[in-house]
Amino acid sequence: MLSNFQDKVAVITGGASGIGLAVAQNCAAAGMKLVLADIEEANLDRVTVDFERDGVEVLPLVIDVSNYDAVEAMARQTIERFGKVHFLFNNAGVSGGSSVWETTLNDWDWVMGVNVMGVVYGIKAFTPIMLEQGEEGHIVNTASIAGLIAGPSMGAYRVSKHAVVALTETLYLELEQIGAKVGASVLCPAWVKTQIFTSDRNRPSGLQNDGSNDPTDPKVQAQLAEAGRSVQEDGIPPSVVADHVMDAVQNNRFYILTHPNFNGAVAYRMKDILEGNNPRNLFSI
Numbered sequence: 548m549l550s551n552f553q554d555k556v557a558v559i560t561g562g563a564s565g566i567g568l569a570v571a572q573n574c575a576a577a578g579m580k581l582v583l584a585d586i587e588e589a590n591l592d593r594v595t596v597d598f599e600r601d602g603v604e605v606l607p608l609v610i611d612v613s614n615y616d617a618v619e620a621m622a623r624q625t626i627e628r629f630g631k632v633h634f635l636f637n638n639a640g641v642s643g644g645s646s647v648w649e650t651t652l653n654d655w656d657w658v659m660g661v662n663v664m665g666v667v668y669g670i671k672a673f674t675p676i677m678l679e680q681g682e683e684g685h686i687v688n689t690a691s692i693a694g695l696i697a698g699p700s701m702g703a704y705r706v707s708k709h710a711v712v713a714l715t716e717t718l719y720l721e722l723e724q725i726g727a728k729v730g731a732s733v734l735c736p737a738w739v740k741t742q743i744f745t746s747d748r749n750r751p752s753g754l755q756n757d758g759s760n761d762p763t764d765p766k767v768q769a770q771l772a773e774a775g776r777s778v779q780e781d782g783i784p785p786s787v788v789a790d791h792v793m794d795a796v797q798n799n800r801f802y803i804l805t806h807p808n809f810n811g812a813v814a815y816r817m818k819d820i821l822e823g824n825n826p827r828n829l830f831s832i
Protein backbone atom coordinates (compact mmCIF):
# COMPACT_ATOMS: atom_id res chain seq x y z
CA MET A 548 0.00 0.00 0.00
CA LEU A 549 1.12 3.50 -0.84
CA SER A 550 -1.21 6.08 0.65
CA ASN A 551 0.61 9.12 -0.74
CA PHE A 552 2.38 9.30 -4.11
CA GLN A 553 3.90 12.80 -3.90
CA ASP A 554 7.73 12.77 -4.32
CA LYS A 555 7.81 8.97 -4.14
CA VAL A 556 9.83 6.86 -6.60
CA ALA A 557 8.21 4.57 -9.18
CA VAL A 558 10.12 1.92 -11.13
CA ILE A 559 8.25 0.75 -14.22
CA THR A 560 9.38 -1.95 -16.64
CA GLY A 561 7.96 -1.84 -20.15
CA GLY A 562 7.51 1.86 -19.38
CA ALA A 563 7.99 3.13 -22.94
CA SER A 564 4.69 1.84 -24.35
CA GLY A 565 1.15 0.71 -23.64
CA ILE A 566 0.12 -0.04 -20.06
CA GLY A 567 3.55 0.77 -18.59
CA LEU A 568 3.59 4.20 -20.18
CA ALA A 569 0.03 4.93 -19.04
CA VAL A 570 0.92 4.02 -15.45
CA ALA A 571 4.04 6.18 -15.72
CA GLN A 572 1.85 9.09 -16.83
CA ASN A 573 -0.44 8.59 -13.82
CA CYS A 574 2.56 8.35 -11.48
CA ALA A 575 4.02 11.56 -12.91
CA ALA A 576 0.67 13.32 -12.57
CA ALA A 577 0.62 12.24 -8.90
CA GLY A 578 4.03 13.84 -8.30
CA MET A 579 6.26 10.76 -8.44
CA LYS A 580 9.79 10.44 -9.78
CA LEU A 581 10.18 7.82 -12.49
CA VAL A 582 12.61 5.06 -13.36
CA LEU A 583 11.51 3.86 -16.80
CA ALA A 584 13.03 0.61 -18.03
CA ASP A 585 12.46 -0.72 -21.51
CA ILE A 586 14.23 -2.66 -24.23
CA GLU A 587 13.07 -0.21 -26.94
CA GLU A 588 15.51 2.66 -26.86
CA ALA A 589 13.80 4.93 -29.42
CA ASN A 590 10.43 4.86 -27.61
CA LEU A 591 12.13 5.31 -24.27
CA ASP A 592 14.02 8.38 -25.53
CA ARG A 593 10.83 9.86 -26.93
CA VAL A 594 8.75 9.44 -23.76
CA THR A 595 11.64 10.66 -21.58
CA VAL A 596 11.79 13.91 -23.55
CA ASP A 597 8.03 14.31 -23.07
CA PHE A 598 8.20 13.73 -19.31
CA GLU A 599 11.22 16.02 -18.84
CA ARG A 600 9.52 18.75 -20.82
CA ASP A 601 6.71 18.54 -18.25
CA GLY A 602 9.21 18.86 -15.39
CA VAL A 603 9.10 15.20 -14.31
CA GLU A 604 12.32 13.67 -12.94
CA VAL A 605 13.08 10.56 -15.03
CA LEU A 606 15.80 7.96 -15.08
CA PRO A 607 15.49 6.07 -18.40
CA LEU A 608 17.22 2.69 -18.58
CA VAL A 609 17.50 0.52 -21.67
CA ILE A 610 17.46 -3.00 -20.28
CA ASP A 611 16.26 -6.51 -21.01
CA VAL A 612 14.32 -7.67 -17.94
CA SER A 613 15.17 -11.30 -18.68
CA ASN A 614 18.79 -10.51 -17.77
CA TYR A 615 19.26 -10.56 -13.97
CA ASP A 616 22.48 -8.53 -14.03
CA ALA A 617 20.65 -5.75 -15.89
CA VAL A 618 17.75 -5.75 -13.39
CA GLU A 619 20.14 -5.70 -10.44
CA ALA A 620 22.02 -2.79 -12.05
CA MET A 621 18.68 -1.01 -12.45
CA ALA A 622 18.06 -1.35 -8.70
CA ARG A 623 21.52 0.05 -7.98
CA GLN A 624 21.06 2.96 -10.38
CA THR A 625 17.62 3.72 -8.91
CA ILE A 626 19.11 4.10 -5.43
CA GLU A 627 22.10 6.10 -6.72
CA ARG A 628 19.78 8.56 -8.48
CA PHE A 629 16.74 8.77 -6.17
CA GLY A 630 17.83 7.14 -2.88
CA LYS A 631 14.62 5.08 -2.48
CA VAL A 632 12.00 3.07 -4.31
CA HIS A 633 8.32 2.98 -3.32
CA PHE A 634 6.43 1.51 -6.26
CA LEU A 635 7.69 -1.32 -8.45
CA PHE A 636 5.64 -2.17 -11.55
CA ASN A 637 6.95 -5.40 -13.10
CA ASN A 638 5.06 -4.99 -16.33
CA ALA A 639 7.30 -5.66 -19.35
CA GLY A 640 5.86 -8.57 -21.31
CA VAL A 641 5.69 -10.25 -24.69
CA SER A 642 3.13 -12.44 -26.42
CA GLY A 643 4.11 -15.66 -28.14
CA GLY A 644 3.41 -19.31 -28.77
CA SER A 645 0.97 -21.18 -31.00
CA SER A 646 -0.37 -24.68 -30.18
CA VAL A 647 1.58 -26.15 -27.26
CA TRP A 648 3.29 -28.83 -29.35
CA GLU A 649 4.22 -26.43 -32.17
CA THR A 650 5.51 -23.69 -29.87
CA THR A 651 9.26 -23.59 -30.41
CA LEU A 652 11.79 -23.90 -27.62
CA ASN A 653 12.89 -20.38 -28.60
CA ASP A 654 9.30 -19.19 -27.97
CA TRP A 655 9.28 -20.85 -24.55
CA ASP A 656 12.68 -19.42 -23.57
CA TRP A 657 11.77 -15.92 -24.70
CA VAL A 658 8.22 -15.73 -23.26
CA MET A 659 9.13 -17.35 -19.94
CA GLY A 660 12.35 -15.31 -19.72
CA VAL A 661 10.59 -11.96 -20.08
CA ASN A 662 7.14 -12.61 -18.59
CA VAL A 663 8.13 -14.83 -15.64
CA MET A 664 11.84 -14.42 -14.91
CA GLY A 665 11.63 -10.68 -15.60
CA VAL A 666 9.12 -10.43 -12.75
CA VAL A 667 11.10 -12.80 -10.51
CA TYR A 668 14.24 -10.69 -11.09
CA GLY A 669 12.40 -7.44 -10.31
CA ILE A 670 11.11 -8.90 -7.03
CA LYS A 671 14.51 -10.31 -6.12
CA ALA A 672 16.46 -7.12 -6.84
CA PHE A 673 14.04 -4.57 -5.36
CA THR A 674 12.09 -6.17 -2.49
CA PRO A 675 15.01 -6.30 -0.01
CA ILE A 676 15.66 -2.60 -0.68
CA MET A 677 11.99 -1.74 -0.20
CA LEU A 678 11.82 -3.71 3.06
CA GLU A 679 15.10 -2.31 4.35
CA GLN A 680 14.03 1.31 3.86
CA GLY A 681 11.04 0.66 6.15
CA GLU A 682 8.57 2.90 4.31
CA GLU A 683 5.22 2.21 2.67
CA GLY A 684 5.62 0.62 -0.73
CA HIS A 685 3.86 -1.53 -3.28
CA ILE A 686 4.74 -4.05 -5.98
CA VAL A 687 2.40 -4.66 -8.91
CA ASN A 688 3.10 -7.51 -11.31
CA THR A 689 1.37 -7.64 -14.68
CA ALA A 690 -0.26 -10.99 -15.43
CA SER A 691 -3.39 -11.15 -17.60
CA ILE A 692 -6.90 -12.54 -17.59
CA ALA A 693 -5.05 -15.37 -19.41
CA GLY A 694 -3.50 -16.12 -16.00
CA LEU A 695 -6.91 -16.85 -14.49
CA ILE A 696 -8.78 -18.80 -17.16
CA ALA A 697 -8.15 -21.43 -19.83
CA GLY A 698 -8.20 -21.35 -23.62
CA PRO A 699 -6.51 -22.91 -26.63
CA SER A 700 -3.46 -21.37 -28.43
CA MET A 701 -0.69 -19.14 -27.05
CA GLY A 702 0.11 -21.71 -24.36
CA ALA A 703 3.50 -20.20 -23.57
CA TYR A 704 1.83 -16.87 -22.84
CA ARG A 705 -0.92 -18.47 -20.74
CA VAL A 706 1.56 -20.52 -18.71
CA SER A 707 3.67 -17.41 -18.08
CA LYS A 708 0.68 -15.44 -16.85
CA HIS A 709 -0.62 -18.23 -14.56
CA ALA A 710 2.91 -18.27 -13.11
CA VAL A 711 2.82 -14.52 -12.44
CA VAL A 712 -0.51 -14.88 -10.60
CA ALA A 713 0.87 -17.68 -8.38
CA LEU A 714 4.14 -15.81 -7.86
CA THR A 715 2.35 -12.64 -6.79
CA GLU A 716 -0.10 -14.46 -4.49
CA THR A 717 2.90 -16.04 -2.77
CA LEU A 718 4.70 -12.69 -2.55
CA TYR A 719 1.61 -11.06 -1.03
CA LEU A 720 1.26 -13.72 1.65
CA GLU A 721 4.96 -13.66 2.52
CA LEU A 722 4.96 -9.86 2.85
CA GLU A 723 1.82 -10.02 4.99
CA GLN A 724 3.30 -12.71 7.21
CA ILE A 725 6.27 -10.51 8.16
CA GLY A 726 4.04 -7.46 8.69
CA ALA A 727 5.77 -5.56 5.88
CA LYS A 728 4.76 -2.05 4.92
CA VAL A 729 5.18 -3.20 1.32
CA GLY A 730 2.11 -4.64 -0.38
CA ALA A 731 1.59 -6.54 -3.62
CA SER A 732 -1.04 -6.75 -6.35
CA VAL A 733 -1.47 -8.65 -9.60
CA LEU A 734 -2.86 -6.96 -12.71
CA CYS A 735 -5.12 -9.20 -14.84
CA PRO A 736 -6.54 -7.27 -17.79
CA ALA A 737 -8.23 -8.72 -20.86
CA TRP A 738 -7.95 -6.77 -24.13
CA VAL A 739 -6.06 -3.47 -23.94
CA LYS A 740 -5.25 -1.42 -27.05
CA THR A 741 -1.44 -1.63 -27.09
CA GLN A 742 1.43 -3.03 -29.15
CA ILE A 743 1.42 -6.43 -27.37
CA PHE A 744 0.66 -8.34 -30.58
CA THR A 745 3.75 -6.95 -32.31
CA SER A 746 5.99 -8.21 -29.48
CA ASP A 747 8.24 -9.96 -31.98
CA ARG A 748 9.79 -6.54 -32.62
CA ASN A 749 11.65 -7.07 -29.33
CA ARG A 750 12.66 -10.71 -29.76
CA PRO A 751 16.44 -11.12 -29.36
CA SER A 752 18.35 -12.37 -32.39
CA GLY A 753 19.38 -15.54 -30.55
CA LEU A 754 15.73 -16.56 -29.95
CA GLN A 755 14.25 -15.96 -33.43
CA ASN A 756 12.09 -18.60 -35.12
CA ASP A 757 12.99 -19.66 -38.64
CA GLY A 758 9.44 -19.23 -40.02
CA SER A 759 8.88 -22.95 -40.54
CA ASN A 760 6.98 -23.32 -37.27
CA ASP A 761 3.86 -21.24 -37.84
CA PRO A 762 0.74 -23.00 -36.47
CA THR A 763 -0.67 -25.61 -38.86
CA ASP A 764 -4.11 -25.95 -37.24
CA PRO A 765 -6.43 -23.42 -38.92
CA LYS A 766 -8.35 -23.08 -35.65
CA VAL A 767 -5.19 -22.00 -33.82
CA GLN A 768 -4.37 -19.62 -36.70
CA ALA A 769 -7.87 -18.13 -36.41
CA GLN A 770 -7.59 -17.82 -32.61
CA LEU A 771 -4.28 -15.95 -32.88
CA ALA A 772 -5.74 -13.62 -35.51
CA GLU A 773 -8.84 -13.05 -33.38
CA ALA A 774 -6.73 -12.21 -30.31
CA GLY A 775 -4.79 -9.63 -32.34
CA ARG A 776 -8.05 -8.18 -33.64
CA SER A 777 -9.57 -8.05 -30.13
CA VAL A 778 -6.60 -6.08 -28.77
CA GLN A 779 -6.88 -3.47 -31.51
CA GLU A 780 -10.66 -3.28 -31.92
CA ASP A 781 -12.12 -4.27 -28.54
CA GLY A 782 -9.20 -3.15 -26.37
CA ILE A 783 -9.83 -0.59 -23.65
CA PRO A 784 -7.42 2.38 -23.47
CA PRO A 785 -4.26 1.77 -21.38
CA SER A 786 -5.18 4.88 -19.36
CA VAL A 787 -8.23 3.07 -17.95
CA VAL A 788 -6.03 0.17 -16.82
CA ALA A 789 -3.59 2.66 -15.29
CA ASP A 790 -6.38 4.23 -13.22
CA HIS A 791 -7.25 0.76 -11.85
CA VAL A 792 -3.57 0.21 -10.95
CA MET A 793 -3.22 3.49 -9.02
CA ASP A 794 -6.47 2.82 -7.15
CA ALA A 795 -5.36 -0.70 -6.19
CA VAL A 796 -1.98 0.54 -4.94
CA GLN A 797 -3.60 3.28 -2.86
CA ASN A 798 -6.22 0.92 -1.40
CA ASN A 799 -4.09 -2.21 -1.07
CA ARG A 800 -6.32 -4.24 -3.38
CA PHE A 801 -4.64 -7.45 -4.59
CA TYR A 802 -6.52 -8.66 -7.69
CA ILE A 803 -6.73 -5.90 -10.29
CA LEU A 804 -9.46 -7.00 -12.71
CA THR A 805 -10.24 -4.47 -15.42
CA HIS A 806 -12.81 -6.30 -17.55
CA PRO A 807 -16.02 -7.20 -15.65
CA ASN A 808 -17.30 -9.02 -18.76
CA PHE A 809 -14.65 -11.72 -18.03
CA ASN A 810 -15.64 -12.23 -14.37
CA GLY A 811 -18.09 -14.96 -15.34
CA ALA A 812 -15.29 -16.86 -17.12
CA VAL A 813 -13.19 -16.83 -13.93
CA ALA A 814 -16.18 -18.15 -11.98
CA TYR A 815 -16.76 -20.90 -14.57
CA ARG A 816 -13.16 -22.11 -14.25
CA MET A 817 -13.45 -22.39 -10.46
CA LYS A 818 -16.83 -24.09 -10.78
CA ASP A 819 -15.50 -26.56 -13.38
CA ILE A 820 -12.58 -27.49 -11.10
CA LEU A 821 -14.81 -28.02 -8.08
CA GLU A 822 -17.49 -29.91 -9.99
CA GLY A 823 -15.01 -32.17 -11.77
CA ASN A 824 -15.84 -30.81 -15.25
CA ASN A 825 -13.23 -30.85 -18.01
CA PRO A 826 -11.80 -27.49 -19.20
CA ARG A 827 -13.67 -25.40 -21.76
CA ASN A 828 -12.57 -22.44 -23.88
CA LEU A 829 -13.44 -19.61 -21.53
CA PHE A 830 -12.42 -16.99 -24.10
CA SER A 831 -15.38 -17.95 -26.26
CA ILE A 832 -18.26 -18.11 -23.77
Ligand SMILES: NC(=O)c1ccc[n+]([C@@H]2O[C@H](COP(=O)([O-])OP(=O)(O)OC[C@H]3O[C@@H](n4cnc5c(N)ncnc54)[C@H](O)[C@@H]3O)[C@@H](O)[C@H]2O)c1
Pocket residue numbers: 560561562563564565566567584585586587590610611612613638639640641642661689690691692735736737738739740741742743744746749778782
Ligand atom coordinates in the same frame (compact mmCIF):
# COMPACT_ATOMS: atom_id res chain seq x y z
N1 LIG B 1 -2.55 -5.44 -24.24
C1 LIG B 1 -3.28 -6.42 -23.71
O1 LIG B 1 -4.37 -6.76 -24.21
C2 LIG B 1 -2.79 -7.11 -22.46
C3 LIG B 1 -3.69 -7.93 -21.76
C4 LIG B 1 -3.24 -8.58 -20.61
C5 LIG B 1 -1.96 -8.40 -20.17
N2 LIG B 1 -1.10 -7.59 -20.88
C6 LIG B 1 0.27 -7.45 -20.37
O2 LIG B 1 0.54 -6.08 -20.19
C7 LIG B 1 1.97 -5.90 -20.15
C8 LIG B 1 2.34 -4.68 -20.96
O3 LIG B 1 2.10 -4.93 -22.32
P1 LIG B 1 1.32 -3.90 -23.28
O4 LIG B 1 0.01 -4.51 -23.59
O5 LIG B 1 1.38 -2.54 -22.73
O6 LIG B 1 2.19 -4.06 -24.63
P2 LIG B 1 3.31 -3.12 -25.28
O7 LIG B 1 4.02 -3.97 -26.27
O8 LIG B 1 2.67 -1.85 -25.76
O9 LIG B 1 4.27 -2.78 -24.07
C9 LIG B 1 5.21 -3.71 -23.56
C10 LIG B 1 6.51 -2.99 -23.29
O10 LIG B 1 7.45 -3.93 -22.76
C11 LIG B 1 8.71 -3.72 -23.41
N3 LIG B 1 9.51 -4.94 -23.38
C12 LIG B 1 9.32 -6.07 -24.10
N4 LIG B 1 10.27 -6.96 -23.83
C13 LIG B 1 11.09 -6.40 -22.91
C14 LIG B 1 12.24 -6.85 -22.23
N5 LIG B 1 12.77 -8.05 -22.47
N6 LIG B 1 12.83 -6.01 -21.34
C15 LIG B 1 12.33 -4.77 -21.13
N7 LIG B 1 11.23 -4.29 -21.74
C16 LIG B 1 10.60 -5.10 -22.63
C17 LIG B 1 8.32 -3.30 -24.82
O11 LIG B 1 9.38 -2.64 -25.50
C18 LIG B 1 7.13 -2.40 -24.57
O12 LIG B 1 7.51 -1.05 -24.36
C19 LIG B 1 2.56 -7.22 -20.66
O13 LIG B 1 3.06 -7.96 -19.56
C20 LIG B 1 1.37 -7.92 -21.29
O14 LIG B 1 1.52 -9.31 -21.29
C21 LIG B 1 -1.49 -6.95 -22.01
